[in-house]
Amino acid sequence: MNEIIIAKLKEIEAAENVRILYAVESGSRAWGFASPDSDYDVRFLYVRPAEEYLRLDEHRDVIEHELNEVWDINGWDIRKALILAYKSNPTLFEWINSPVVYWATEIFERNKNRLLACFQKKHVLYHYASMAKKDFLNHFKDDTAKLKNYFYVIRPILAFRWIAEKNSLPPVAFSELVNSQLEKDLLPEIEKLLVRKIATEEGDQQARIPMWDRWIQENLAEIDTFLSGTEEDLRHSIDDLNQLFLEFVYEGR
Numbered sequence: 001m002n003e004i005i006i007a008k009l010k011e012i013e014a015a016e017n018v019r020i021l022y023a024v025e026s027g028s029r030a031w032g033f034a035s036p037d038s039d040y041d042v043r044f045l046y047v048r049p050a051e052e053y054l055r056l057d058e059h060r061d062v063i064e065h066e067l068n069e070v071w072d073i074n075g076w077d078i079r080k081a082l083i084l085a086y087k088s089n090p091t092l093f094e095w096i097n098s099p100v101v102y103w104a105t106e107i108f109e110r111n112k113n114r115l116l117a118c119f120q121k122k123h124v125l126y127h128y129a130s131m132a133k134k135d136f137l138n139h140f141k142d143d144t145a146k147l148k149n150y151f152y153v154i155r156p157i158l159a160f161r162w163i164a165e166k167n168s169l170p171p172v173a174f175s176e177l178v179n180s181q182l183e184k185d186l187l188p189e190i191e192k193l194l195v196r197k198i199a200t201e202e203g204d205q206q207a208r209i210p211m212w213d214r215w216i217q218e219n220l221a222e223i224d225t226f227l228s229g230t231e232e233d234l235r236h237s238i239d240d241l242n243q244l245f246l247e248f249v250y251e252g253r
Helices: 002-016 050-054 078-086 090-096 106-116 121-139 147-166 174-181 184-198 210-228 239-251
Strands: 019-026 040-047 062-067 071-077 101-104 144-146 205-207
Touching: 002 019, 002 040, 002 062, 002 071, 002 101, 019 090, 019 106, 040 078, 050 239, 071 078, 078 090, 078 106, 078 239, 090 106, 090 121, 101 106, 106 239, 121 147, 121 210, 144 147, 147 174, 147 184, 147 210, 174 184, 184 210
Parallel strands: 040 071
Antiparallel strands: 019 040, 019 101, 062 071, 144 205
């Protein structure tokens, strides 16, 4: 499958006149709990020729290449990515830290820590708190639920715990979050749930699991309490990102 993905990325480079700097898997395949019918969420960062950034009629800063039952492939212009890094965008950070890397240029590998250095604790905490709350409210209204939605709530709660404890970006891999942040007596239960999830089609509905429902609700309440006492972060200087943008544009090609 990697060869097919690389071929698709080369097609994008040729069709869009861009150079792809970095490409990874995002979503359940990167997190480690893909279902049998999970699609491939390929995400990439790219740079255009220098003169393209001096046009009055600017290009879109997103390339959406393919979206169907198998593929979800899209990417961001490096300028967009750097602006989002300045805003401490957790989605970008997850792309950079994905354990499944399809494509990596030397210049991006050399400089990716400069983007990750823009991490702001409170901003990222709010992101994961919002993810957990939104998924729980939207997908746990009835007596049944998709197993994947349990993981879409449990994972951001564990990511929140990681940040609160370690003051650093959480790992993308679900297993690392579980081993570090989940209560030890719940490890056998999460393993059972993971086995069920991996063997279940994406759309299958299952009976609700009261134990996990209670755990989620208790943790969401604790999250609200923690956030109320979290101080604002100092913002990273944009000067380094401006310099990095020039490096990507003039060296990255």
